Amino acid sequence: MEDEKIIELFFARSEFAIKELDGKYGSQCHRLSYNILKNALDAEECVSDAYLGTWNAIPPQRPRSLPAFVCRLVRNFSLTRYRSNSAQKRNSAYDLALDEIEYTLADPVGVEDILQARDLARILEEFLDTLSTENRVIFLRRYWFADNYAQIAAQVGMTQKNVSVRLTRIRKDLRVYLRKEGVAL
């Protein structure tokens, strides 16, 4: 079913909307949440929360991109759950992705107070615009979807080694870009 029709089902308050949404994007949502949480039960709950969030948001909202909308909700719910779980253990794919980027971003004390997430998001968007489409997708798949190298390699049609090298270069470019933009590292 086309996304527009699913959105229409939400507007009609038809429960079939959730069913169609799950049928079409459930697999991606579960994978995204599982990548972050590494726990099937937690992932299931976060995806359910995201579906409920979608149900509550549409209407009045009418998202431009339904998968992006629901994936963002899944990611936010999953990160919230991740943070509450992270005191206990660190072993998810998302930990690995964050560990990778940590070096690029390191890290004097107190900078968070100066640089707000929204400002950084704008700078990151500008940086993403400098990348090729392929590199942008690789970066997003790694640091937004928390995909592992094999999953990224399968999506972009290259080897895991190539993905790894690309990510290394992108992180290096990001570091340079952040410095240029005056972001203290």
Add this chain to the structure above:
Amino acid sequence: MNAELFSEAMSLIDESYITEALNYRPQEKALPRWRSIAACILLGLFLTGTLVLAFSPEARAAVLGWTRRGSGYWYEYRFEGSQTHAESADYAPTWVPEGYQLTDFFDSGRMKVYFYETAQGQAFSILCHTNMQENEGGIGVSTEGCDEKEVTINGLPGILYRSHDEAVSSGLIWSDDALGNLFIINGFLSEENMIRCAEGVLPVEKVPLTPSMYAPSWVPEDFTLLDTVSDELTQQYVYSTGADGYMAAISCLGHSVDGEIRLYSNSTDSQQIPVTVNGLPGTLYLPHDDTDSREIVWEDPENQLLFTVKARVSPEILIRIAGRFVPMDSPAQRAVQYSPAWVPDGFVLHSYRSQMRQETFSYRNAQGASLVFEYEIATHTSRLVSEGPHIVQKEIEICGCPATLCLSSDPESPSLLVWFDEENTMFSIDGPLSEQEIIQMAEGICRSP
């Protein structure tokens, strides 16, 4: 800044980036050098010109046809035959060296190019140009770094260009002047493989097979048909399943004229188990993540059809859906069905066969031992036992039905359990199981109608 702030910022980026990452599909890979050469050959088809040297001057005097002209390292193949030749069939490769997969295909009607590649990136191409018309154009070939050897391919004259440079591909060109056909193999193959591959380039039927006559004759009760999709090469049934509404799809894919079946599957990151479905070879894909759908893909080589079923169901249910995806004019299948709900550890599904009154599930373990569950409704069999020096027979009950257990004390020979229900359905389990295992498996079957 730290990773947490980065993570938070990533959550705020515009959704257009997320949409792009969700929808991204890779473009065609850049052509490696060997393929660039092939591309040059194609490009040269209608562009190249002048003649210098005949491909086979002596033969050319008698029969007009493909001529090779050029000198040094550059030659042009041009057809100069009469236009009265008969209509040629299409040609397609029937053999390629082990490990090569068709990765690309170019079709301009009378010219077809098949591109093959190994997992390690070694590649070659096969060009088949049929029914070339006089002065239609030439095909340019660079032969730098190659020596030449005259060969005969299926009775037709050809030249093998053997490269001495590891970075330059070898080539084999042969022609059929009577039909105006020219064939070129280009790539990093050994001389032996290149000639064998050439000999396997044979005429093929032009008519694509349509799979539209196939339909599922059985799906689980909680499957709701949402949609059917069909075109000239594909027939697909899409279902919503169970309470959670996960999607399932049953598909039949036909063989296109180019000889390729196009299957898009994301099951490559799964455990792959070879199976047979009603005697046809296939693969069962079991994802490592239980929340993903399982998939079975099988092939009917005789009719050049490929089938897939993808759903979040057990392997037994999946293979049953597969086995009952049949031509539409097949006899109606019975409504009742049984399948094992439990099999001993180590046994994995190996094959499934569905007949009018009978179903067979076969399992194998790592040692190659076979375990078979079979049932037949309205059976004509009244008794089935296994006999031998190591066999001890016992009369027992399975779910209230009388059963005969032929228990083997020899690990080499299987035990057999047979029972009949009130409707004269005969069940049997045949495998190297202990008494406890075989009874546990039988009782699982009773509970899974």
